[in-house]
Amino acid sequence: MTVAYFQLPDAARLSVGDTAVLEGPEGHHAAVVRRMAVGEQIALTDGAGTVIRGRVSDVGKGSLTAEVLEVGTRAAESPRVVVVQAVPKGDRGELAVEMLTEVGVDVIVPWAAARSIARWRGDRADKALAKWRTAAREAAKQSRRAWFPEVRPVAETGEVVALLSSASVPVVLHEAASGPLADVPVPGRGEIVIVVGPEGGLTDDELAAFADVGAEPLRLGSSVLRSSTAGVAAAAALLARTPRWR
Numbered sequence: 188m189t190v191a192y193f194q195l196p197d198a199a200r201l202s203v204g205d206t207a208v209l210e211g212p213e214g215h216h217a218a219v220v221r222r223m224a225v226g227e228q229i230a231l232t233d234g235a236g237t238v239i240r241g242r243v244s245d246v247g248k249g250s251l252t253a254e255v256l257e258v259g260t261r262a263a264e265s266p267r268v269v270v271v272q273a274v275p276k277g278d279r280g281e282l283a284v285e286m287l288t289e290v291g292v293d294v295i296v297p298w299a300a301a302r303s304i305a306r307w308r309g310d311r312a313d314k315a316l317a318k319w320r321t322a323a324r325e326a327a328k329q330s331r332r333a334w335f336p337e338v339r340p341v342a343e344t345g346e347v348v349a350l351l352s353s354a355s356v357p358v359v360l361h362e363a364a365s366g367p368l369a370d371v372p373v374p375g376r377g378e379i380v381i382v383v384g385p386e387g388g389l390t391d392d393e394l395a396a397f398a399d400v401g402a403e404p405l406r407l408g409s410s411v412l413r414s415s416t417a418g419v420a421a422a423a424a425l426l427a428r429t430p431r432w433r
Contacts, residue, residue, distance in 0.1 A: 190228050191223060191230065192230045193216070193229065194234055195209060195213070198239050199233055201239060203257060203258060205254075206252055206254060206255070207241055207253045207254075208252050209231070217229070217251040219248075223243050223251055224243065226243060228240065229242070229253050231253070234324070234327065234332075234334065235335070236260050236261050237333070239255055239257065240256045264291070264293075265430075266379050267377070267379070268291065268292045268378075268426065269293065269378060269381070270380075270421075270422060271298045271342065271383065272298060272415075273297075273298045273302075273385035274298065274299060275303075275385065276305045279414070281322040284323050284326070284338065287336070288323050288327050289326055289330050290419055291332075294336060296346075297315075297338075298343075298347055298382075299343055300390075301344070301390045301392070301393060302386070304385065304387065307341045312341060319338045323338050344393060344396060352400035354379065356371060356372075356374065356377070356425070357380050358371065358380065358382065359402045359404045360382065360384065360406070360407065361389060363406070364404035364405050366403065366406070367405065367408070368406065368425070373425055373428045407424070
């Protein structure tokens with residue numbers, strides 16, 4: 188049976204024999220939703236490399252206490268993968284975040300592309316970003332990740348250009364590109380940056396700005412994928428050729 192996985196922000200401060208306490212939403216989920224019982228084993232992570240194996244010692248109405256049996260630390264994997272995701276309409280952004288997290292993406296950057304239908308402004312931007320971060324956190328726990336992905340605030344095109352300019356492998360997905368993603372050499376270290384355009388496609392100005400820093404457009408294959416799934420497919424195709432998936 189799979190051990191239940193929860194986030195504990197202060198996990199790195201605990202040692203074997205200490206008591207770990209889950210409270211708030213995580214405590215409620217463990218005690219009420221998952222109905223964890225005394226004696227069951229549990230896994231706790233801070234989302235920054237620390238993973239604890241524990242045994243439940245007490246269950247309250249909305250909290251849980253566990254004895255720390257083992258504390259481990261996992262190094263961040265390389266190469267690092269960053270996906271710049273043009274903000275899609277509806278709930279497809281959260282779906283993209285979930286899938287990107289599951290395949291192992293390290294940083295997710297929502298992008299206000301010129302042809303993005305959805306626009307994040309004011310309170311709406313704060314709420315949308317919070318939803319993306321929640322989706323990433325929940326998917327990271329489901330995937331048993333020791334390192335949770337960073338979901339950054341919405342970026343403008345200039346910030347995307349800066350990310351591409353410093354990348355070891357800059358990738359701009361475009362269905363009309365002549366070069367295939369499969370031909371791109373993938374190093375075992377550094378940073379891969381993948382840019383996914385909106386439903387309406389990339390503008391000539393955006394493509395030109397990306398090309399100015401050496402990021403030429405690439406295609407995945409003969410099929411045209413949705414904006415919310417293209418980044419997942421590209422990340423998986425590249426990760427499969429790195430030590431991370433071997």
